[in-house]
Amino acid sequence: MCRHCETRALSVCSPLEGEAFYGLQRLNHPVTFPARAVLFNQDSPARHVYTIVHGVVRLYKLLPDGRRQIVGFALPGDFLGLALADGYGFCADAVTAVSACRFSRDHFAEFADQYPTVLRRLHEMATHELALAQQQMVLLGRRDAEEKIASFLLALQQRWGRIHGKTSVTIDLPMGRQDIADFLGLTIETVSRTLNRMARDRLLVIVPDGVRVLDAAKLDKLASA
Amino acid sequence: MCRHCETRALSVCSPLEGEAFYGLQRLNHPVTFPARAVLFNQDSPARHVYTIVHGVVRLYKLLPDGRRQIVGFALPGDFLGLALADGYGFCADAVTAVSACRFSRDHFAEFADQYPTVLRRLHEMATHELALAQQQMVLLGRRDAEEKIASFLLALQQRWGRIHGKTSVTIDLPMGRQDIADFLGLTIETVSRTLNRMARDRLLVIVPDGVRVLDAAKLDKLASA
């Protein structure tokens, strides 16, 4: 029931009311995916668009020789298919079990043309994604391994904070070390070593499926340095 | 005179006709900048938006310690200020002499709200930028120096091709080595060495303010490898 959806405030439907809200709700096909399920591939035609409700999705591109770059993690409230274009620009698969609102791309695009509010919101979300992507370019191009890890952890802490309504010193990391490595332009060994060095230096504690921040100030300094 | 503008087909105004076209033209304040002029800074409030008509602009972010990441080069037809947000997300300055169409951000945003075609086009341009940014993340995170240079050259060749209507084996490089380095996440020495090694290996010839491609096949292979 969209009316009581806990991720509504974060999602594309946040500005909708009345007729527009119900109109979009009528187009919605709720779907779920088990962990590791593929939502779509880079080359496949973009038949659907999605809003993530629960769970985490990794978005990535592959080079012909198998190297992988994760371009983002989609969390609750995030929208997949912002471009409303014929093809997705990347692969998407579920890191955890995922539930999502699925819409036919054509129906959604038609709906967006009818309600400029939706198009405006979509553009707002797209430019926000663009800003994140540019921030990630700085991280990938100009930061060392320790700074990358610190930035990643704090950014994720903030995103979970917005989703849950309160920030926690425990940062959930549903994705594996290899995923973190492929997001930060590192290897799994460097991620592991860096996290464990941070734990040894009392910046954080490694807990099952996450970390707990001990020294936020030092992490902040690393992340912005 | 917008009517005969040679970059119109590439720019935000391409889909406009009749009243909308003249309406936007009335909002336009043509401006020029000499090389090295600052268009705006990362922290300054976003008073204007721009369409580049001639010349090249570099867009970059700075870290507190002076490290720089160039997030893009704006070429004729490109739009600056896609977010229509309160702040620019980056610094912009002129690499060459630049002429541009400048609009008040508020007036432009109002105009976009009036003409959904414009908003749609803006969104299309934003998602295109997003796709480019994601491609750049792959480059920064997962490619070695030689692949980075090859990809950069070919991407620029294609962009000039779209602007001039025909692709040329001579690729104009108005930006300096340091700019290329800061775009690709390398140092100036590595850029210089890699380009000169490519020249030694007969992949290309270095010419004043550019390169001439000799072995497009090998460069293609490097770029997509």
Next chain:
DNA sequence: CGCCATGTTGATTTCTATCAAATTGAGTGG
């Protein structure tokens, strides 16, 4: 002609990748 930016080239260091092996831990079946 000489000056200062920009670019090139060489020597060395450093960080991260790579290669290799050991450890942990969740799930399975005896």
Next chain:
DNA sequence: CCACTCAATTTGATAGAAATCAACATGGCG
């Protein structure tokens, strides 16, 4: 409940690509 398996992670040793440090060359331009 415990041995077993397999994947994920950690840890160690080494190699390698690019950064850094340091001259040196070039080439516009006053």
